[in-house]
Amino acid sequence: MLPDKKTAEEELQIAEALNPGPWTKHSINVGIAARNIAGKIPTMDAEKAYVLGALHDIGRRVGVVDTTTHVYEGYRYSSARHWDEVAKICMTHSYPLMAQEFDDVPDTGEEKEIKEFIETCSCDDYDLLIQLCDSLAVDYGFCILEKRFVDVARRYGIWKNSVERWNATFAIKEYFESKMHGSVYDVLPDIGKTTLICLPPWKPPAGT
Numbered sequence: 001m002l003p004d005k006k007t008a009e010e011e012l013q014i015a016e017a018l019n020p021g022p023w024t025k026h027s028i029n030v031g032i033a034a035r036n037i038a039g040k041i042p043t044m045d046a047e048k049a050y051v052l053g054a055l056h057d058i059g060r061r062v063g064v065v066d067t068t069t070h071v072y073e074g075y076r077y078s079s080a081r082h083w084d085e086v087a088k089i090c091m092t093h094s095y096p097l098m099a100q101e102f103d104d105v106p107d108t109g110e111e112k113e114i115k116e117f118i119e120t121c122s123c124d125d126y127d128l129l130i131q132l133c134d135s136l137a138v139d140y141g142f143c144i145l146e147k148r149f150v151d152v153a154r155r156y157g158i159w160k161n162s163v164e165r166w167n168a169t170f171a172i173k174e175y176f177e178s179k180m181h182g183s184v185y186d187v188l189p190d191i192g193k194t195t196l197i198c199l200p201p202w203k204p205p206a207g208t
Contacts, residue, residue, distance in 0.1 A: 141194030
């Protein structure tokens with residue numbers, strides 16, 4: 001079962017009250033980017049793409065959390081509501097390398113469950129689309145991939161597989177552009193302006 005657009009936006013409003021921050025505006029923009037790209041591809045459903053994009057980070061409703069926790073909490077929350085496609089997106093959106101992301105033995109039960117899910121999961125075009133759009137959308141609009149990669153690196157640092165993750169995301173961009181017969185940037189509103197905006201990295205409020 002997949003929630004409709006109205007339900008997805010209501011869920012984000014509830015989540016924003018629980019954990020205020022730029023992540024909810026980012027989520028809406030991921031949905032918009034996904035909708036606009038999917039709308040150029042006859043085999044994809046634009047509204048479905050919007051809903052999946054809007055809810056990809058719903059696990060952040062529990063508070064300021066790390067990648068593992070927000071992925072796992074989003075999966076749990078969506079699964080409990082029988083939103084199976086959303087639950088899958090909550091898992092896959094943070095792992096553009098999929099099974100190759102997990103070289104180490106998991107430290108926690110959550111990490112073990114995520115690893116087992118990803119290793120047995122087959123990505124479809126919606127998984128790939130949200131992985132891409134997560135790197136095209138910020139809270140104040142849209143930006144080129146290079147800008148987003150630097151923004152994330154400034155907040156979290158460089159990981160050992162960062163370059164491989166970036167290359168995988170560029171490959172996804174090229175995949176969708178071949179389906180669109182054009183650039184993904186052409187369907188993202190005001191990307192030329194927002195790419196040039198340079199804000200300091202967001203930090204959680206003191207005491208959170």
